[in-house]
Structure formats: structure tokens, C-alpha cells
Amino acid sequence: MNFIPLHTFRFVLLCFVFSLNTVQSEIIEITEIDKVREYVEKGTIFLFDVDDTLIDLPCVHLGGPAWKEWAEINLDTTHVNFDLSDAISLYLAKKLPYKPVEKTTTKLIRELQEQNITVLGYTARGRNLWCLMHVRGVDEFTHSQLQNVGIDFTDSKIPEEFSCILDPSYFYKGIFYSARIPKGDLLRQLFLQHSFFPKRIVFIDDRLAQVESVDAALTELGIPVVSVWYRFTALEQENFNPIAANVQLSALLFEDQFIKDESAEKEAELLKGTIPERHLNRIVSEFGKNKFLPFNLN
Ligand SMILES: [Mg+2]
Numbered sequence: 001m002n003f004i005p006l007h008t009f010r011f012v013l014l015c016f017v018f019s020l021n022t023v024q025s026e027i028i029e030i031t032e033i034d035k036v037r038e039y040v041e042k043g044t045i046f047l048f049d050v051d052d053t054l055i056d057l058p059c060v061h062l063g064g065p066a067w068k069e070w071a072e073i074n075l076d077t078t079h080v081n082f083d084l085s086d087a088i089s090l091y092l093a094k095k096l097p098y099k100p101v102e103k104t105t106t107k108l109i110r111e112l113q114e115q116n117i118t119v120l121g122y123t124a125r126g127r128n129l130w131c132l133m134h135v136r137g138v139d140e141f142t143h144s145q146l147q148n149v150g151i152d153f154t155d156s157k158i159p160e161e162f163s164c165i166l167d168p169s170y171f172y173k174g175i176f177y178s179a180r181i182p183k184g185d186l187l188r189q190l191f192l193q194h195s196f197f198p199k200r201i202v203f204i205d206d207r208l209a210q211v212e213s214v215d216a217a218l219t220e221l222g223i224p225v226v227s228v229w230y231r232f233t234a235l236e237q238e239n240f241n242p243i244a245a246n247v248q249l250s251a252l253l254f255e256d257q258f259i260k261d262e263s264a265e266k267e268a269e270l271l272k273g274t275i276p277e278r279h280l281n282r283i284v285s286e287f288g289k290n291k292f293l294p295f296n297l298n
Helices: 006-024 033-039 065-074 084-095 105-114 138-148 160-165 183-193 208-221 232-237 242-255 261-270 276-287
Strands: 027-030 044-048 118-123 175-177 200-205 225-230
Touching: 027 033, 027 208, 033 105, 033 200, 033 225, 065 084, 065 232, 065 242, 065 276, 105 118, 118 138, 138 175, 160 183, 183 208, 200 208, 208 225, 242 261, 242 276
Parallel strands: 027 225, 044 118, 044 200, 118 175, 200 225
Antiparallel strands: none
16 A cells, blocks of 8 residues: 655645635636626625715716826925825815715625625725715715715614624724725724624735735635625726826816716827826916915815
């Protein structure tokens, strides 16, 4: 009889354990939100990121993730003692009505709630924090932004045993607020603090770093997790046009008008050859940087 040498056995065992871990921490990539229906199972808790997963601005160019990244690098912040790009993003959020990211988003959330699935929001905003700025009432503002598109997490059924982790520092009306703490770190902290370990979590976010953070934390705690990286917005943002964004920003600031993407793109054609970074700073300076203050939601 042939025996397998001990070191070979150890190696095979390690490979097996490693492959188990790999299966557990697989990140699923989707481009349509309806795909998450495949992961509905009794006792599962669904956690949906808010910005660019459930709701976003009614335009691709102005105020989206690509614009934020571009504006942050290019905005002239001399003589400004606040975060100008965050302040503009708050200004846009107050001015422009958010919409569901996809036409099917609202229906999906409502149908999960009707099936008695626990479905909650999980945002990187804070209860009183917008990006890195302290702003009172971000929680109520977020709740009403979602309500305006027909999503209301207060309608979700929450099992009794889950209520122990709904710490009011981080939870309000069906939504967790991680307040810039990596989402996985906050979940780890809440679950360990209350020694509560749910049967299974499905987490959906458009930011890969957040998906990886939740996936790692829950895998570490031995909580089964389906980690979903939602890429609808990222694909849409590949069409980001900074000149069209300037057209939209200028119309909003000086004429109080919202120009749709298509019209902005046509106007942008006529402005080809302008330097968008310079144009952005001219628009913001002419409007007056301090007019993006104060940070409030009234
Ligand atoms: Mg997001």
C-alpha cells in the first residue's frame, strides 16, 4: 500500500482550505441591479449602498463620480478655507432632484420588502457628515432623497434579533451611516460588540474598496456573505465630458436652469478647443466660491 508523504498531504490540505476561503470571498460583478434577485434566500439581510447604487443625480456629466474626481484635482482652492468640491457637491445635491440609478431600482427594493426580506441602506455618508464636511441632518435629507424616488427603508421588516446592532450613532430610518469608516470595519465592530452574527448578508456597492472591506470583515467573522460590485454607474461614467459638465454647471449657477446631458453635449461641441479646467475655475470664481456656503440643508 502506498502512503502519501506527510508534506504532500499538508500541501493538498492547505490548497483545499485556501480554495474554500476563495469561494467564500468571491466578489460578484454585476451591471444590472436586478441580478441581485438571484441571491434572495430566507433569513438573508440585504444591504444596499445609496449613492450611485440606488440613487444619483439626473445627469452623467455634472456631479457624478467622474466629475468629483476631476473637480477635486482641478478646482483652484486658493483663499478657500473649506473643501470646495465637497461644498459644490452638496450644492448640487440640494438643487437637483436625485433619481433611481436604474428604472428597475425602486421596484426591486419594494418587491424585496414585500417578500419580507430585510433590506436596508448602507451609506458612506454620516448622520451629520457630507463627504468630509459636518452638515446637520444628512440623515433626514438622505431619507427624503430616497423617499422622493419611492424607496423607504422604514418599510423594511427587521427581525427582533437584528435590532441590537441598530446603534443610533450609525443608524437612522433603515439606513446605516458609516461616516467615512470603511463599511466592513463598522460592521465588524457592531457584530462583535453585540455578539450577533446574521445567517447571511448580501452587500451591494458601486465602490470596489467598500465591497472588499465588507467581504473581508464578514469572511473573517465567518458570516456567509455575497459581495456584489455594482458597475452600472462606472460604465455610464465612461462617457463623462468635462466641457458638457461646465455647460450644466454654468446654466445652474447663473440661470437656475438644469440642462439635460444631450443638450449639454451639443453645446459642448461648440465649445471644443476650450480648456475645461480653466473654464470650470472661471465659472466658480465668477459665481463666488463663498456662495457655496453655508453647509446646511435648508
Ligand atoms: Mg456609492
